Amino acid sequence: MARRSGEATREEIRVAAARLFRERGFARTSVRDIAAQAVINPALVIRHFGTKELLFLETMSFTIDDEPLFDVPLEQFGERFIEVLLADDDIRGVYLALVRGSNEPRIKGRLQAVHERTFVEPVRRRLTGPDADIRARMAATVVGGLLYALWVVEDEGLAHASRPELITRYGALLQQALTPT
Template identity: 30%
Template sequence: MQFGARGFANTGVRDIAAEASVNPALVLRYFGSKEALFRAALDHSIFMDPVLELEPAKMGRQVVEIFLAADEMPSPLSMMILSAGDPTAHAISVRALDEKVIRPLADYLGPPHAEARAACLNLLWSGFLTAWKLLPIAPLSDDRLPMIATWLADATQAIVDGRFGPTGSPSGS
């Protein structure tokens, strides 16, 4: 996908049309604008269902297994990061993140502090995926990845279980 590889500013409707082997006018007819196409691409590529179907007691380990099985950077995350410099794309990304990730994850988690815990999970997962796939750092190299994966699973599970409060202190503090 062009937006995930090049970002919003560096992708044109003609690029998208060429990749789809269609006329650019057809793309604009169906989507109306590049912004609407970006919104549709994000909405289509963000799907939390596999995560929201996990058993809460095993979510940490299972989410990390999903991440490690992925061959490439998740398209919506790279789309949002690479497009953050454009104000319109930024606003679209923030809305999509809230509607498609934070709110459904908060509903899944439930009280206490559901939205804050969902935001913590998004922060944790986005940071890991960015440092592992988009901007790879040496400590996440293959020989160290099992140790990092264990930490990520434990940190995820602590947030899911409510053992780690949204302020960074143990729940109840």
């Protein structure tokens, strides 16, 4: 068997870890599992990343493409945001992995950063007025509630709703939070 370069080994570890963390979460994924998936010695995982937690933090991140969010008038932003969010399958796995690992302080910090960077900031950029920040944060809680219900507790009623219905209804809730009183 040919030897891999350090960079190739590092990338194989990242790919294996990302897949396992999304499937199993932080606590149920061991360094040995990651190494077995990457077909390497477990010591190499630690050599390349230091700790399982640092590897998790490096592999579990996501962003939402802001461009489609700025292509619509503010009055249509709620539906468009929910549509973009539900269309990205990668978000579900990373979101669940972050939530499941949030009892670890650094992972909780990453979840807070994702909340701020992915949900609050894109919304705040679209708003004006002295209450823009609170409206953006309230809108983020609407989004967080949807993700929690769909992916953490797997609410059967919502799970069976059609994507267009979720977009319309949650878009309206989000739009209401965005609208100044």
